[in-house]
Amino acid sequence: MAKSVLFLLSEGSEEMESTITIDVLRRAGLNVTVAGLQGAQPLLCSRNVVIKPDVALEDIKDKLAFDAIVLPGGNDGAHNFATSPLVQQLLKDYYNEKKLVAAICAAPTAIIAAGIHKNGKITSYPTLEEKFTDYQYQQDRVVVDGNVLTSRGPGTTFEFALSIVKYLVDIETTKKVAGGMVLTNDILATL
């Protein structure tokens, strides 16, 4: 049975990071649920693209029934994740249950807020590096350390999503999905 992913979408989330990740994971056969932090209505993303979540986060009965939780960036969206008691609790629970916690761009700041993965390896949008004083900050495009997978920005999202596929599925599926998308050679070389 395919693994499942809880993808959080907020007002102010980065729409490229959201769409690329959701789409790539679905191409790999993962069951992705797009859960809206502010509800199931269409949400205004960071550059005014309006994306409708599949469901309101609060309406999901068993919020720990997924194999992974994934957070897109966007400054305002990430701020909402970092200040939502529900999201903060989910990050702690997924982390402590050794399920995958993945975040890109500004969203790793929600990992700081949750107080998890301290002293672990992590990355984020480059200008946010100074916030990660309690972590081993990396400048790699994707960082996988234990069950925490982080990445840097819109231009690293294909690598971020493919790394999640590699983590949750397998390298053959990752290469097959990558091969259908006309990616650049230097992205393909990282697989």
Next chain:
Amino acid sequence: MAKSVLFLLSEGSEEMESTITIDVLRRAGLNVTVAGLQGAQPLLCSRNVVIKPDVALEDIKDKLAFDAIVLPGGNDGAHNFATSPLVQQLLKDYYNEKKLVAAICAAPTAIIAAGIHKNGKITSYPTLEEKFTDYQYQQDRVVVDGNVLTSRGPGTTFEFALSIVKYLVDIETTKKVAGGMVLTNDILATL
């Protein structure tokens, strides 16, 4: 005054190609209107991401008041563009008025259907090459020939969008927008 872009979105459009293009053009300061072929309600894209257009295409009074028309791929979405009398007329009008016509992935097949740009240079999603018998088919990731700009798939969309920015705005803006997105070096090298 910023130039304006009419971005067509259909049921079945490729959501990565749509979102990356809209987002990057807005980062460059272009005025992008996302026009829904089936109306202004949320539209189900190719991998079940639901995007709400800004407006219904049919409700735009002056449909030729933009500096460019841009079409995302996705097999079903592109088929809808190729079979819509309204979209076909718009493609002819934008082409004949020497405004930019840009299409990616499967969407260049809508250019074939419109009968425009014959014998011109063009590209598309790789597996569709055989359909372009009346064109000079190229295997480059982005092809600009006169006022027609085409590209190949999800993994070429950043280059596609940045090429539109370079065409409509300038290279300085293109480099500035690219620099903020943590793109791979081989994409940056093409600018």
